Amino acid sequence: MPNITIDGQALEVPAGITVLQACEYAGIEIPRFCYHERLSIAGNCRMCLVEMERVPKPIASCAMPISEGMVVRTNTELVKKAREGVMEFLLVNHPLDCPICDQGGECDLQDQAMSYGRGLNRFEENKRAVKDKNLGPLIKTVMTRCIHCTRCIRFASEVAGVEELGATGRGEHMEVGTYVEKALTSELSANMIDLCPVGALTSKPYAFMARPWELQGTETVDVHDAVGANIRVDARGPQVLRVLPRLNEAVNGEWISDKTRFACDGLRRQRLDRPLVRRGGRLVTATWDEAFEAVAGALKPLTGKQIAAITGDLADAEALCALKDLFSALRSDNIECRQDGAKLDSACRTGYLFNTTIAGIDRADACLLVGTNPRWEAPLVNARLRKRYLAGGFNVALVGQPVDLTYPIDHLGDDPKSLLALAKGSHPFAKVLAAADRPMIVLGMGALTRDDGAAILAKAREVAERTGMISDGWNGFNVLHTAASRVGGLDLGLVAPGIDKILDATSSGKIKFVYLMGADELDMNRLGKAFVVYQGHHGDAGARRADVVLPGAAYTEKNATYVNTEGRPQRARVAVFPPGQAREDWKIVRALSESLGKTLPYDTLSQVRQRMGEVASAMNAVDEVLSAPWGKFGKSGTVKATPLVPPIIDFFQTDPISRSSPTMKECSAVAAGENRATGTNG
Amino acid sequence: MTRKKAFKFNAASSKRAKEIVARYPEGRQASAVMPLLDIAQRQNSGWLSREAMEYVARYLDMPIIRVYEVATFYTMYNLQPVGRHLVQVCTCTPCWLRGSDAVLDACRKSLGVDVGETSDDGFATLMEVECLGACVNAPMMQIDDEFFEDLDAKSTAELFEFLKRGDRPKSGPQAGRRSSEPAGGPTTLREISHLPKN
Numbered sequence: 001m002p003n004i005t006i007d008g009q010a011l012e013v014p015a016g017i018t019v020l021q022a023c024e025y026a027g028i029e030i031p032r033f034c035y036h037e038r039l040s041i042a043g044n045c046r047m048c049l050v051e052m053e054r055v056p057k058p059i060a061s062c063a064m065p066i067s068e069g070m071v072v073r074t075n076t077e078l079v080k081k082a083r084e085g086v087m088e089f090l091l092v093n094h095p096l097d098c099p100i101c102d103q104g105g106e107c108d109l110q111d112q113a114m115s116y117g118r119g120l121n122r123f124e125e126n127k128r129a130v131k132d133k134n135l136g137p138l139i140k141t142v143m144t145r146c147i148h149c150t151r152c153i154r155f156a157s158e159v160a161g162v163e164e165l166g167a168t169g170r171g172e173h174m175e176v177g178t179y180v181e182k183a184l185t186s187e188l189s190a191n192m193i194d195l196c197p198v199g200a201l202t203s204k205p206y207a208f209m210a211r212p213w214e215l216q217g218t219e220t221v222d223v224h225d226a227v228g229a230n231i232r233v234d235a236r237g238p239q240v241l242r243v244l245p246r247l248n249e250a251v252n253g254e255w256i257s258d259k260t261r262f263a264c265d266g267l268r269r270q271r272l273d274r275p276l277v278r279r280g281g282r283l284v285t286a287t288w289d290e291a292f293e294a295v296a297g298a299l300k301p302l303t304g305k306q307i308a309a310i311t312g313d314l315a316d317a318e319a320l321c322a323l324k325d326l327f328s329a330l331r332s333d334n335i336e337c338r339q340d341g342a343k344l345d346s347a348c349r350t351g352y353l354f355n356t357t358i359a360g361i362d363r364a365d366a367c368l369l370v371g372t373n374p375r376w377e378a379p380l381v382n383a384r385l386r387k388r389y390l391a392g393g394f395n396v397a398l399v400g401q402p403v404d405l406t407y408p409i410d411h412l413g414d415d416p417k418s419l420l421a422l423a424k425g426s427h428p429f430a431k432v433l434a435a436a437d438r439p440m441i442v443l444g445m446g447a448l449t450r451d452d453g454a455a456i457l458a459k460a461r462e463v464a465e466r467t468g469m470i471s472d473g474w475n476g477f478n479v480l481h482t483a484a485s486r487v488g489g490l491d492l493g494l495v496a497p498g499i500d501k502i503l504d505a506t507s508s509g510k511i512k513f514v515y516l517m518g519a520d521e522l523d524m525n526r527l528g529k530a531f532v533v534y535q536g537h538h539g540d541a542g543a544r545r546a547d548v549v550l551p552g553a554a555y556t557e558k559n560a561t562y563v564n565t566e567g568r569p570q571r572a573r574v575a576v577f578p579p580g581q582a583r584e585d586w587k588i589v590r591a592l593s594e595s596l597g598k599t600l601p602y603d604t605l606s607q608v609r610q611r612m613g614e615v616a617s618a619m620n621a622v623d624e625v626l627s628a629p630w631g632k633f634g635k636s637g638t639v640k641a642t643p644l645v646p647p648i649i650d651f652f653q654t655d656p657i658s659r660s661s662p663t664m665k666e667c668s669a670v671a672a673g674e675n676r677a678t679g680t681n682g
Numbered sequence: 683m684t685r686k687k688a689f690k691f692n693a694a695s696s697k698r699a700k701e702i703v704a705r706y707p708e709g710r711q712a713s714a715v716m717p718l719l720d721i722a723q724r725q726n727s728g729w730l731s732r733e734a735m736e737y738v739a740r741y742l743d744m745p746i747i748r749v750y751e752v753a754t755f756y757t758m759y760n761l762q763p764v765g766r767h768l769v770q771v772c773t774c775t776p777c778w779l780r781g782s783d784a785v786l787d788a789c790r791k792s793l794g795v796d797v798g799e800t801s802d803d804g805f806a807t808l809m810e811v812e813c814l815g816a817c818v819n820a821p822m823m824q825i826d827d828e829f830f831e832d833l834d835a836k837s838t839a840e841l842f843e844f845l846k847r848g849d850r851p852k853s854g855p856q857a858g859r860r861s862s863e864p865a866g867g868p869t870t871l872r873e874i875s876h877l878p879k880n
Contacts, residue, residue, distance in 0.1 A: 156747075163747055163748060164747055165747065166751040169755065178747065179746045
């Protein structure tokens with residue numbers, strides 16, 4: 001560990017870091033634009049200049065590695081002058097249009113110009129102007145504001161893995177742009193908006209909506225996939241205006257997917273804001289009491305075997321727990337969280353978790369993907385896999401439809417035949433896995449939702465056991481869920497007796513009452529003549545079919561628990577209140593239980609959570625992943641040689657919120673190739 | 683970049699490209715991007731079409747934007763079609779002091795175009811460039827791959843007459859000098875016989 005001196009302070013710092021990082025160790029702020037912890041070092045903005053002993057000129061601290069005995073000074077007149085000079089040059093071609101710039105108030109250039117600039121400019125000539133680029137429906141560009149830090153370029157090529165952005169031209173004619181104007185093809189593209197230290201790249205859907213100081217930020221988690229990205233929801237009054245990532249190294253780093261970020265405009269549309277009851281074939285508004293009466297009336301003549309509940313992808317664990325308790329009180333076991341038909345069992349927890357953990361991917365050295373397209377099912381898991389690939393020595397193979405995952409893969413065929421060979425050890429890739437110290441397998445819903453899903457699950461377990469994926473301190477067996485609510489549902493045991501059995505019994509009339517807790521991804525025709533109650537927040541497929549609609553709260557409107565695909569329970573918090581008469585979901589179930597005369601024994605959120613902890617102890621370890629013991633799961637059986645079909649066809653339209661979002665619709669259209677030019681974008 | 687034309691290396695270009703790519707270690711073939719762009723430009727009548735850049739990107743297994751960055755950075759790649767001859771007149775300080783204005787005017791007159799334009803018959807494109815490193819023989823210009831130095835209005839006009847006839851004018855100094863020796867003859871080493879005496 002080299003010993004260095006910064007501003008007279010003697011320090012011992014880890015070897016291999018840069019002067020800028022060492023200054024951060026010492027608690028000294030160094031202004032910077034191009035340097036970013038998660039990107040390669042560019043050293044082109046020159047804002048981080050510091051003085052170093054025995055060096056005649058100021059050095060760019062971001063690019064200077066630490067060495068023994070260095071003496072660095074950051075508070076001298078020379079450094080001050082250097083920073084002022086750099087700032088003056090940066091502002092030469094910057095338009096200073098802060099009053100009409102969306103970055104205003106959270107702009108690095110603005111802040112640093114205040115702190116480190118001279119406050120004067122000697123430049124009297126004309127500023128240059130740069131034509132704006134069209135980067136698609138998410139990123140608004142005002143390229144004249146660009147200071148050429150190249151963060152966006154480095155993000156695109158390093159993290160997102162799409163080499164589409166570049167710096168063209170040279171000197172004063174340098175411009176950041178794409179080769180031909182087109183939308184970026186990355187599902188992580190909008191992170192560039194956060195990275196951009198000026199207002200060159202800003203959010204298009206959020207353009208001119210608010211100033212940062214008007215917003216109320218709430219730290220919560222995302223539900224658009226099973227990763228549970230940590231987010232900050234910025235709201236003004238009753239409206240969620242934007243979603244930003246929040247740092248959590250274990251889950252999302254500091255990135256979020258474009259869907260996480262921009263589906264929030266779907267929270268204002270298609271909302272169910274009052275109870276509805278079907279009368280004369282039409283849903284009409286009703287009071288809560290009337291709605292509960294209608295439910296009670298439908299339930300009264302039925303036995304436990306004649307009723308069923310199906311829970312959807314966005315349901316929180318509190319609501320699931322309350323609904324399960326209500327159904328137990330009604331003497332029914334027919335409560336099912338696997339609406340996509342995944343053949344997972346709740347008996348063995350390790351059999352349905354992403355056991356390696358997302359951060360654990362960094363330590364893996366070989367990976368087998370089965371029936372999954374992580375780029376769309378969990379973009380942040382895919383970003384981790386890419387990060388691991390970039391570190392070198394990481395072989396990835398894919399069984400299933402070949403997709404561009406932004407890193408090279410060995411394609412082992414569309415159908416699961418090679419999985420059988422891998423389980424036997426006869427496949428060449430089995431040797432790669434066996435030779436690896438920490439191999440991992442990722443099993444996607446494309447494999448598990450098939451009829452032979454349980455057999456594939458068993459084969460995947462065999463592969464894991466045979467190739468040494470399970471050892472002390474390492475569990476390489478992973479299930480990649482697509483729904484935020486799924487692991488919570490499995491933990492709470494909402495697994496009887498299988499979605500197909502419920503739907504078959506419903507269409508044949510054996511089940512006469514179905515309670516949909518936000519379940520929209522079903523074939524509603526299979527519900528037959530059953531009385532359908534839909535509890536949820538969006539008027540999607542489920543609400544259209546329903547006989548009674550109970551308006552619930554979306555993820556930004558409730559204090560709730562979501563367990564991510566790793567088995568990490570995380571808390572969502574209220575950012576805004578539910579619209580109209582909508583209520584938090586567990587409260588709806590609790591109120592319904594009272595009007596059914598089966599009052600559930602909890603009145604407060606902490607009581608529900610206590611109950612959740614009793615049912616599933618893992619729920620108590622908030623923000624932590626409890627490692628689950630290895631066990632038997634899956635069922636032996638024949639695996640059919642039909643191609644594995646990925647579960648997500650359209651990344652931007654996966655749930656009721658994103659389907660209601662105009663921004664997501666536009667993204668979906670652009671992705672489908674309908675790059676419609678309107679009159680206003682030239 | 684209006685013409686849409688598929689681009690592919692011909693036999694000669696292909697051979698040359700293979701030689702150049704072979705100079706770099708396996709997996710580092712992107713290092714060959716600059717010479718390959720030059721080969722493509724020569725084959726494609728002196729300019730790089732989008733198709734040509736895409737072809738080079740595919741040839742070297744590079745993202746297209748990375749090739750485009752290189753092509754836009756260096757001024758010797760032409761991203762617009764040029765005439766059969768590319769006339770680059772140096773107007774940097776030494777040439778300007780020695781009369782590059784007259785040379786440029788002579789070019790304008792002979793070619794009937796202004797700087798940055800291509801003559802209607804596609805004969806030549808006139809460009810103004812920064813220092814080409816031949817200041818001792820200023821003023822000078824470059825036509826295609828050759829330097830023409832010690833120019834004045836008259837010799838410039840003559841050069842174009844040559845070119846228009848289809849002849850290849852002699853490159854180098856146009857005012858009697860052999861190379862970059864003093865214009866008035868050698869002042870030292872007079873006894874060396876192969877230098878012209880004054």
